[in-house]
Amino acid sequence: MDFIFSNKISSLQPSAIREILKATSIPGIIPLAAGNPAPEAFPVDEVREITKQILENQPIDALQYGVSEGYQPLRNTISTWMKSKENIGKDFDNVIIMSGATQVMDLATKVLCNEGDTVICEEPSFIGSLNTFRSYGCRLVGVPVEADGMDVSLLEKALKENPNTKFIYTIPNFQNPSGATMSLEKRKRIYALAKEYGVVILEDNPYGDLRVAGESLPTIKSIDDEGIVIYAGSFSKILSPGMRVAYCIAHKDIIAKMTVGKQATDVHTPCLNQMVVYQWFKQYDVEAHIKKIQGIYRKKLELMCDCIDKELGDFVTYVRPEGGLFVWCKLPDDVNMLEFVQRAIDKKVAVVPGNAFLVDDTKQTQYIRLNFSTPTDDGIINGVRALGQVAKEYKK
Amino acid sequence: MDFIFSNKISSLQPSAIREILKATSIPGIIPLAAGNPAPEAFPVDEVREITKQILENQPIDALQYGVSEGYQPLRNTISTWMKSKENIGKDFDNVIIMSGATQVMDLATKVLCNEGDTVICEEPSFIGSLNTFRSYGCRLVGVPVEADGMDVSLLEKALKENPNTKFIYTIPNFQNPSGATMSLEKRKRIYALAKEYGVVILEDNPYGDLRVAGESLPTIKSIDDEGIVIYAGSFSKILSPGMRVAYCIAHKDIIAKMTVGKQATDVHTPCLNQMVVYQWFKQYDVEAHIKKIQGIYRKKLELMCDCIDKELGDFVTYVRPEGGLFVWCKLPDDVNMLEFVQRAIDKKVAVVPGNAFLVDDTKQTQYIRLNFSTPTDDGIINGVRALGQVAKEYKK
Numbered sequence: 001m002d003f004i005f006s007n008k009i010s011s012l013q014p015s016a017i018r019e020i021l022k023a024t025s026i027p028g029i030i031p032l033a034a035g036n037p038a039p040e041a042f043p044v045d046e047v048r049e050i051t052k053q054i055l056e057n058q059p060i061d062a063l064q065y066g067v068s069e070g071y072q073p074l075r076n077t078i079s080t081w082m083k084s085k086e087n088i089g090k091d092f093d094n095v096i097i098m099s100g101a102t103q104v105m106d107l108a109t110k111v112l113c114n115e116g117d118t119v120i121c122e123e124p125s126f127i128g129s130l131n132t133f134r135s136y137g138c139r140l141v142g143v144p145v146e147a148d149g150m151d152v153s154l155l156e157k158a159l160k161e162n163p164n165t166k167f168i169y170t171i172p173n174f175q176n177p178s179g180a181t182m183s184l185e186k187r188k189r190i191y192a193l194a195k196e197y198g199v200v201i202l203e204d205n206p207y208g209d210l211r212v213a214g215e216s217l218p219t220i221k222s223i224d225d226e227g228i229v230i231y232a233g234s235f236s237k238i239l240s241p242g243m244r245v246a247y248c249i250a251h252k253d254i255i256a257k258m259t260v261g262k263q264a265t266d267v268h269t270p271c272l273n274q275m276v277v278y279q280w281f282k283q284y285d286v287e288a289h290i291k292k293i294q295g296i297y298r299k300k301l302e303l304m305c306d307c308i309d310k311e312l313g314d315f316v317t318y319v320r321p322e323g324g325l326f327v328w329c330k331l332p333d334d335v336n337m338l339e340f341v342q343r344a345i346d347k348k349v350a351v352v353p354g355n356a357f358l359v360d361d362t363k364q365t366q367y368i369r370l371n372f373s374t375p376t377d378d379g380i381i382n383g384v385r386a387l388g389q390v391a392k393e394y395k396k
Numbered sequence: 397m398d399f400i401f402s403n404k405i406s407s408l409q410p411s412a413i414r415e416i417l418k419a420t421s422i423p424g425i426i427p428l429a430a431g432n433p434a435p436e437a438f439p440v441d442e443v444r445e446i447t448k449q450i451l452e453n454q455p456i457d458a459l460q461y462g463v464s465e466g467y468q469p470l471r472n473t474i475s476t477w478m479k480s481k482e483n484i485g486k487d488f489d490n491v492i493i494m495s496g497a498t499q500v501m502d503l504a505t506k507v508l509c510n511e512g513d514t515v516i517c518e519e520p521s522f523i524g525s526l527n528t529f530r531s532y533g534c535r536l537v538g539v540p541v542e543a544d545g546m547d548v549s550l551l552e553k554a555l556k557e558n559p560n561t562k563f564i565y566t567i568p569n570f571q572n573p574s575g576a577t578m579s580l581e582k583r584k585r586i587y588a589l590a591k592e593y594g595v596v597i598l599e600d601n602p603y604g605d606l607r608v609a610g611e612s613l614p615t616i617k618s619i620d621d622e623g624i625v626i627y628a629g630s631f632s633k634i635l636s637p638g639m640r641v642a643y644c645i646a647h648k649d650i651i652a653k654m655t656v657g658k659q660a661t662d663v664h665t666p667c668l669n670q671m672v673v674y675q676w677f678k679q680y681d682v683e684a685h686i687k688k689i690q691g692i693y694r695k696k697l698e699l700m701c702d703c704i705d706k707e708l709g710d711f712v713t714y715v716r717p718e719g720g721l722f723v724w725c726k727l728p729d730d731v732n733m734l735e736f737v738q739r740a741i742d743k744k745v746a747v748v749p750g751n752a753f754l755v756d757d758t759k760q761t762q763y764i765r766l767n768f769s770t771p772t773d774d775g776i777i778n779g780v781r782a783l784g785q786v787a788k789e790y791k792k
Contacts, residue, residue: 001594001622001623001624001647003508003596003647003649003650003653004508005507005508005653006506006507006508006509006510007510008506008510009506009507009653009656009657012656012660036460036461037460039456039459039460042455042456042459042460044451044455044456044459047451047455047459048448048451048452048455051447051448051451052444052447052448055440055443055444055447056444059438059440059443059444060435060438060440061638062636062638063435063438063440063443063636063637063638063639064432064433064435064438064636064637064638065432065632065637065638066638099495099640099662099666100662100663102660102661102662102663103661103662106660106661106662110402110404110405110531111401111402111405112399112400112401112402113402114402114403114404115511128659128660128663131656131659131660132660132661134660135506135656135657135660135661198397200399226397227397228397236461240458240459240460241459241460241461242457242458242459242460242461242462242666242667242668243459243666243667243668244495244662244663244664244665244666251397251399253399254399257399257401257405260405260408260527260531261405261531263524263527264408264498264502264524264527264528264530264531265498265499265502265528265531265661266495266496266498266499266502266640266662267496267498267524267640268640269640270495270638270639270640270666270669271638271639272638272639272668272669273666273668273669
C-alpha cells in the first residue's frame with residue numbers, strides 16, 4: 001500500500017544533509033558533528049545512589065502513573081531554583097515538567113500555532129527545533145544572528161512583514177550552532193518588539209549553565225512583566241540527556257494549555273526520572289556540580305580552539321564562544337563547503353555542514369559546526385588535525 | 397495579555413465532565429474512577445535489582461542520548477516476543493519504542509492526518525485517545541460498540557459517508573470503557589473493510605495481557621498482510637505505567653515517518669527506562685509474571701462483579717468483561733446519570749460518567765464506568781456498597 005502522509009510530516013523530507021549526517025554514525029569516525037554532553041560530566045555515582053534510595057523507599061510512586069503537570073516536589077524545586085538563580089517566575093507564571101526541552105518547543109507550537117502561521121527564528125538555528133516547528137506546518141522566517149545575537153532591525157522587519165507570527169524562537173546563550181550570546185541590550189529590544197507586535201518569545205536556554213568565560217546575562221524571561229516569554233530549561237546538559245527531563249516556565253494560561261497538550265501526547269514525564277532530579281537537588285550541591293562541569297567544558301573548548309588556531313588558523317574564521325558545546329567556523333569563500341565536509345568524512349571526521357541550520361537548507365553557506373563535548377581530547381586533537389589536512393588540499 | 401491559542405488546542409475545552417473528574421482527586425475518595433494498575437502487580441524487586449545493575453554496568457548508556465527509534469536490544473526483544481506470542485511482524489513491519497502508548501496515538505495521528513480529516517472510533521471509547529485525535533483537529537465519527545465489538549454495518553456506513561477517513565481506532569480486547577472484546581469474525585470483517593476503503597487501522601491493545609477468562613483471540617495485526625494495521629502495545633499494565641515505555645509495530649514506511657515525528661517531539665524515550673524493560677525480559681520470566689498479575693486482576697474483577705450483583709443487582713445492567721480494568725454499568729432509564737455520579741461523590745466514591753467517552757460528550761448516556769484495579773479490596777466493597785445506597789435513594 002502506498003501511504004498518504006499528512007502535509008506537515010511530508011514536508012519533513014530526508015535531505016542531502018541528513019545523508020551526510022548519517023556518516024556521523026560510521027564506526028570509528030571522530031564525532032565532531034554530535035552534540036552529546038561529555039560522559040565525564042554525568043554525576044553517575046549520585047544518580048546510582050539516588051535511584052537506589054527511590055526504588056527502596058518510594059517504589060510505587062516511581063512506578064505508578066503521575067500527573068501531566070509533573071512531580072510536584074520537582075516543580076517546587078525548579079520554581080525556587082529559577083527564582084533565586086535567574087529571577088524567573090512572576091505571580092502569573094507556572095512550571096510544567098517536560099520530557100526533554102524539545103517537548104517544550106513541541107507543545108508551545110501545538111498550543112500557539114495553526115498550520116501556516118509564522119515562527120521567526122534565528123538563522124542559523126538548532127535544526128531539531130526548526131524541524132519541530134515544521135512538523136506543525138509552520139512557516140519559518142529566519143533573522144540573521146550577529147556576534148551579539150539576532151539582528152534586531154531585521155527582526156522588526158520580519159515582524160512587520162509577517163502579521164501572522166505567533167512567536168520568536170531564540171537561544172540567547174551560546175546559540176546553537178553560532179555560539180553567539182545575545183547582549184543585554186538586544187534582549188531588552190527583542191522583548192520590547194515582542195510586546196509591541198503582540199507575539200510570544202520562546203526562550204530556549206539549554207546551554208546557559210555551560211558558561212566558561214565572561215559574565216552571565218539576565219534571561220529574557222527575567223524581564224518579562226507581561227507573561228509573554230515561554231522559558232525552556234533542561235537537565236540534559238547538566239545532569240543527563242538520556243533521562244529526558246526538562247521544564248517550561250510560562251504564564252499559567254499557557255501552561256494550562258500545554259498541560260492539556262501533554263496529557264494528549266505522552267500523559268506525563270516518567271516518575272522515576274523526575275524523582276531522580278528532585279532528589280539530586282535535595283541531596284547534592286547542584287551549583288557545585290555545574291561549576292565542576294564548566295571546568296570540563298572550559299578545558300575542551302580551549303583545546304578545540306587551540307587546535308583550530310594551530311591547524312586551521314589561516315583557513316577558517318570563527319568567534320570564540322563563551323560557553324555551550326560548539327564552534328562555528330567559516331571556510332574560505334572559494335571552498336565548496338559540502339565537498340569539504342565530504343572530504344572530512346573520508347578522513348574519518350564528521351562535522352555538520354552549516355546549511356543544516358538554515359530555514360532553507362538548500363541555501364549556500366560557508367560554515368561548518370564543530371562540537372567539542374562529545375569527542376575525547378585525543379578526538380579533538382586528531383579530528384581538527386585531519387580537518388587541517390583537508391584544508392591543505394585546498395591550499396595547493 | 398490575552399493569548400490566542402491554536403484552533404486544535406482551543407477545541408479541547410475543559411468540560412463539565414472534567415469538573416466531575418476533578419472530584420476523583422479529593423482526599424479520602426474511593427477511586428472507582430481511576431485506571432491505575434494495581435500497585436501489587438508491579439514487579440518492584442525486579443525493577444530495583446535491574447536498575448542497580450544497569451547503573452553499575454552501563455551508566456553512560458543509561459544517561460547519554462539515545463536514538464529516536466529506541467534501544468536496539470529492546471526493539472529486537474519486542475519483535476521476537478510479539479512474533480512468537482501474537483504472530484505479529486511481517487517482513488514489511490518495523491518496531492519503534494514510544495514514551496507510553498498515548499504517543500503511538502499521537503504520532504499516528506500526526507503522521508496520517510491533516511486538520512479536518514476523519515478518525516473513526518468505537519463509541520464509547522478511551523477519552524485519552526479521543527483527546528489526542530482532537531488535539532490534531534481531527535473530526536471524530538463514532539461507531540457503537542456491541543458486546544462483540546464495533547457494529548460492522550455502521551462502520552461500513554461511516555466509511556462510505558466519510559471519504560476523508562484516515563484510520564479506524566479500535567481497542568479490540570476489553571475495550572475501555574465498555575469492557576467488550578471484539579469477536580474474531582468482526583476482526584476479520586473490519587480488516588477487510590479497512591482494506592476495501594483504503595484506510596489504516598490503529599489497533600490499541602493495552603489490556604490484552606489482562607485476560608482473566610475465556611480464550612485469547614488473534615490480534616488484527618496478526619492477519620495484516622497489507623501493512624495497514626498500526627499496532628500499539630504497552631508495558632504500562634504489565635510492568636509499570638510510571639516508566640512510560642510502550643511500542644508500535646507497523647509498516648516500515650509508517651515507522652519511518654513516526655521516527656521523524658518522534659525526533660521532533662521528545663527525541664527519544666529515556667534510555668534507562670528502555671534498558672529496564674529489556675533486562676526484565678532478559679533476566680525474568682515475563683509470561684509467568686503476566687500469569688501472576690492475571691490472578692490479581694481476576695480476583696479483583698470477580699470481587700467487583702460480586703459486589704455489583706449484591707448491592708446493585710436490580711439497579712444496573714452490565715456485561716461481565718473477560719479482562720481489562722473496567723466494568724461498564726447501565727443505570728435505569730429514569731435515573732439522571734450525572735446526578736447519580738454527583739451523589740456518589742457526595743458519598744465519597746468517584747466513578748466516571750459515561751458521556752466522558754462519547755465523541756460528543758454533551759450527549760446523554762445511562763452508563764457509568766467502574767474501575768477495580770486502583771481501589772483496594774476494601775475500596776471495592778465499600779465503594780460499590782455506597783453506590784448501592786445511592787441506588788436505594790432512587791428506589792424510594
